[in-house]
Amino acid sequence: MVNFTAIENLNMKKIxxxxxxxxxxxxxxxxxxxxxxxxxxATLRYTDNDKNELIKNIEVSVTGVAMEEPWIEQDTTRSILxxxxxxxxxxxxxxxxxxxxxxxxxxxxKLIYESxxxxxxxxxxxxxxxxxxxxxxxxxxxxxxxxxEWNENIIININTDIFINN
Numbered sequence: 001m002v003n004f005t006a007i008e009n010l011n012m013k014k015i016x017x018x019x020x021x022x023x024x025x026x027x028x029x030x031x032x033x034x035x036x037x038x039x040x041x042a043t044l045r046y047t048d049n050d051k052n053e054l055i056k057n058i059e060v061s062v063t064g065v066a067m068e069e070p071w072i073e074q075d076t077t078r079s080i081l082x083x084x085x086x087x088x089x090x091x092x093x094x095x096x097x098x099x100x101x102x103x104x105x106x107x108x109x110k111l112i113y114e115s116x117x118x119x120x121x122x123x124x125x126x127x128x129x130x131x132x133x134x135x136x137x138x139x140x141x142x143x144x145x146x147x148x149e150w151n152e153n154i155i156i157n158i159n160t161d162i163f164i165n166n
Contacts, residue, residue: 035121038149065091
């Protein structure tokens with residue numbers, strides 16, 4: 001006579017092991033979320049906007065010095081979100097209607113712990129901004145803290161007399 005209880009116990013163990021294995025695989029689902037990003041929020045302000053309607057349609061291109069591709073290419077935007085490097089200085093080339101200005105943002109960076117799922121992300125404190133003045137009139141720092149909350153950090157004031165006279 002064959003002992004069916006031993007065979008039934010063996011099959012039951014296989015089924016329980018399979019269920020436990022499937023449960024463990026489902027529980028090990030990837031829970032990584034990308035960390036938040038801290039972008040510098042730059043607003044472009046043109047002086048005497050009411051004087052000339054053409055001033056409101058200035059094409060803006062932004063390229064990082066070490067970047068192959070432009071960050072923003074020929075857009076007529078008034079607000080730009082640009083990333084900063086975790087090095088002390090980040091350089092960008094701004095092209096405003098075909099005329100180039102460079103901006104160097106000098107900032108302190110520190111890593112902020114978000115959570116176990118997302119890890120760390122950098123936040124920055126703007127220390128200084130150096131720039132050329134071919135089209136840029138001056139740059140105002142509104143909020144030196146560049147955080148995951150994208151509030152207005154700097155205002156880039158564009159000299160519109162150059163646009164009108166050219």
